[in-house]
Amino acid sequence: MVAPVTPRDVGKRLAPYAFPLVVSFALGALAIRGILNRAGRPALPLDDAFIHLQYARRLAEGHFFSYVPGEGYTTGATSLLWPIALAPLYLLGLRGLSFVWATWLLGTLAHAALAVETGRLAHRLAGRAAGAGAMIMCLGFGAFAWFAWSGMETIPFAWMLMRTARVAAAYCEPDPASPAPGRRQAIEVAALGLLTPLVRPEGAVASALAVAALALRPSGEGKPRRLVALVPALGPLLVPLLHLVIAGHAASSTTMVKWLPANPAYDRAGMIAFLQSNLRVLWQSVLDGGEWSAVFVPENFLVPTILGVFALVTRAHRAALPIHGTFVLAIVLATALPCTYLSFLWNRVRYVWPFYAAHFVLLACLAREIGDVARRFVRARAPVTPLVLGLFTGALVTKLPWTLSDLATSARAIDHQQVTLGFWAREKLPADARIGVNDTGAIAYVSDRRTFDVVGLTTEGESRYWTFGAGSRFEHYEKLPAERRPSHFIVYPQWMACPPVLGEELHRETVVDQSILGGPTMIAHEARWDLLGTGALPRVVAPKGALADEIDVSDLESEDTHGYARLGASDQDNVAVMAESPRREDAGSDEDTPAAEIADGGRMRRAVDRFTTNLAQGRAASLVLRASADTDVELVVRAGGIEIGSARLPAGPWVERVVEIPPDRVWARTEIEITPREAGAFHSFHYWLYQ
Template sequence: MTLGRSSTRARAAFLAVAAAGALAAGLAFVWPARVACGGAWPAPLDDVYIHANFARATASGHPFEWIAGQGYSSGETAPLYPLLLAPAFWLGLRGEAVVAFAFGLAALALATACAKLRDLQGQGGALALAGGLTWVSVGALAFTWFSGMEAAAFFAVTLAALASAESARSGLRGRAQAARSAGRWGAAMVALRPEGLLLVGLFALLAARGARSRSPWPPLLRVALPAALVQATVMAANRALTGDLASAGARLKLLASNPYLDDVARTKEVVMNLLSFKWKVLDTDLGPAALAALGALGLLGALGRRTRHATLACVIGALGFSMLVSLNGAARYQGFRYYAPALGLALTAGALGASELGRLARSRALGVASLVALALLTGARAGAARRFFTQASENVHLQQVAMGKKLSRELPGDAIVLVGDAGAIPFFSERRSVDALGLGGYRRLPFVRAAVLGEGAMLEQLERLAPAERPTHFALYPTWFPLATGLFGRELAHVTIENNVICGSPTKVLYAADYAPFGAGDDRDLGSPPTALGGPVDCLDVADVQSEEAHALVAPTPNSGYVGARVARLEGPGLPPEARRFDAGRAIAEDRALSFVARGLGARAARRLLVRGDDDGLDLHVSAPGGACDLRAERRPGAFTHASCDALQVGDGDTVSLTARGRESRVYHVWLAEPER
């Protein structure tokens, strides 16, 4: 009993020392940024405040909501992290103090990671602390750990899962208990980063290695099943509450989700992500000498009998994780934060190699010295990352935070603000918000699927909203949203920063929304044809996500099918003369086809097909199972154009194809109706 209490006290003392070291390293890194932000706690990434929004909603009894009361959002890809941040609000912290709380949480997480490293090394605390020193001496890692994001917490539970899996492999007793522990930590990994599922699978294989002559399935399932269940639960919730299995972040950022890229373009993006990581992190933040030292230590760890399996798990995990996150279109931005766990695992492999070096030399001091030397090599290069952290924090503080506080002071309490992938603006304004990129849920509309298609599709979602539920104001980058700001916005104010290194644009603009191009009441254009069709029986609103999905539309992608939008003259019943209305559509490149499935028509019969194009006119070949026709509309500057054929044989469930002839055509609406008598 006394021995157990002594061991507990020793572990607590080690954690205290490690946490103090992490706090000291973190303060040294972030303090210049705090000064640059006028004493406010710095956040170099606006995404920190996205987590803070989810945490505030959680603390107020609305878990998994971006804004309390607006409903479930799949935009939080780390659903456990808001639960970890929620106590900040229960403690009464507000504003930038919540980011300071996240900083303290990161220091505690790194201390926990040090404790797990000590378990893996099986040697004294000094060697583990030296390994921890390497984690905070690399500029890109320090940037990510102390940014307020979830990376440090994810890294801590990753090492905890690895230590438990290694214990399940190598232990003489308690293997089942260790495997179950690895499974619990693995579940936390997936709840902090979905990419963690890859590492959990690797750790499950590691634990199964200890089965020897027994079946490997029990340890494999004990480690892997909890994480798989967490991921399945998240996907089921997404499907039930948003209609989409994938999270909003995956839809928006993964290269595979971009319909306009072909395989060659996606491959180029992956290669560019990896090369950028090499050039800007491995070559710059580590350098040749540190990379050589890390490689030598990793080789020692891989050759050592005691450290071999854990070291190989770290190396393979680092490589696999790097490849996986390179499929993210945003991987090479935001300080390379997506690569931080992989780099941390690589340094952990080096720390395990240092323990093997100390064992071979019968001198722990030599192992400690090798890690301290590695930390000195990387620390000497951390100045650029520290300056980047400072400048990025100042950018976010002077633009995003300033705009959020401005909205809090100047907008009425019932204002609804349209933002674009913004965290600080809704956090500080405390106003209802709609995310144009779909990372926050709103009325269960598929904003994220629309955002992937383009700005015009997002505007189609705004058109679907009842006027009272539409955003009253926009806080957007006009360079990101030229259609929304140019067609529907009236500028009220703007915030411009200098030396921008992190924000989407130097200038953030506040607009009052004006939805006149949508029309109002009976004057609205909700797919009304330009002339009476004798009762149209089917209407495809091109670039409207719901209408396209209902009609099983197949766009002419990749490299075509781009969504665009315009406001032009529109003639039709109930519309005033010279009415100008909004519509979004898709481009069909020459000799490419857009197809859709007709709905609600009944048996195949002769029907009239009417197509709306833009002022450049139309030149299309239309084909259906019951026949074909050609459509042509001449150019009409400043006005939508229309073309029709009157005897196309079409029935319910038939596929209709529109092929561009001779040049590109842009299609906005398609109607099928009874033919004129």
């Protein structure tokens, strides 16, 4: 029989949260006051936070993770549980920008809870003073304060990570002063391992810890009890399975856009080089208070962190708590997981901080070890451990004024640019407008207009084209049904990088004195679609015969069909270009063709183009190529490995050239290769074959 819970029991459980809650509410009041003073209304410092608000609103309205009216389920929600947690507060009456207060409330509670869990872990490993110090370091850490009131899921996720580590470790290595762990503790470990990946996919770390704990010490006797370890193992699979059942693919659009191993635009060598670069930045800058984290982390802070690893191992050994030490170290090592993201450094390095609470356990263990060593040489019981903890805390707290100022400045920037443009769209654009955006949060939430996410996070099917580059997006838009295309764009032009589809400018918002936006100016345009298809056929040359095959460079489907060798081409080299028709000089005429604006997608800085054609075997063919170069270059054309001709490209805009392929070099599947005769590069846009 389970004993009833008395008010005294509740008070005893809540008592450890009293001090952290007071501090968190005080810090929250300062942070919110700063935001309200700078922005003039509730505001958030990241556009991504408005994505959560939009999903939460749609949930409250009865639409399961549908991002805009009229469209179904999307896989763009990085966190499933955060919008679900926010939705009830929308139903309670928080609307519009007042809904921001819901994120502030939950962020405050998570901020305090994270400090408690971190303190408890450090206390168990290194004693009471170390536990108090770790808790206070959490409360005074700028990154935790910034993200607690950012509207993001960062701090709730960090809390679930640390609670999982503590509860799972205590399940295996129970405190002698507490009752032996039983079924209730096993259920909590399993539930945390199951649910944490629903807050963020990196929660798979918590699932692994929970599985390990339940497997090491099953509840009750007998092997059937070990089956409970399978519950947290399901955690990382739930979201992919949900996507697979509803959307037809397991990977989320966010994964396809942001996760390096899933990005099809990078080959293995490019992926490894990118990962190594990220790891160097993490090690040399982010964890050491360099340029990317100076607003949060004291300079040279990596040194005590490294020493803290050795201190953690020592404390875990002395306290006979190897699993506690291992689980803390696992979260510390997981700090490197964000290095697998393309967007690792964006948004104040937000992907790193959920793992950072474990670093404070390291520092707490280091302070305890320094204190123990000092007592060997000082007879009096000098409070060395608290003094060392005070130094660490003081170094962190000195960053708080800068942090809170940056939080308010960033919130003002998002509000004055993207939120303001959302209100402009709601007032000026027709109700049936469909707005193309590359930051999809605030504009979708505020404007009450349908959005078309060119990045593909919240619009299904677009992420693949974003990852490859602007040229592939332009080619994709040519095949997109007219009713699905945006009627307007509100974008950073340099990010959109697709001028052929940007029509008349309607409005712009410029915000300076900030460092959080994708650019100082975001512009609203009418969408322009008249250039779609203008580059589909040669505009100058007139080859004999009928069109037998076409390789449209940057068109992903055309490239895949013809085995086009991308050879590690980057998304920056995949472009959409507008230009006048090439001159008629290559067609044997002295007269220029009438000027006509055309647009085409292409790949820049090519050392080789290689593809396979579909031709009628044994019949002569004409290869027409559209290309350009920065300097004069002669292109050599090979069919089946044998040179069959060449084409000269003058420096400047694209031109069209014809190379004849003799009948003895034409097979049903002919491999064509184009390379510069000498060292150099060219820009390729289109190939046609006529027979």
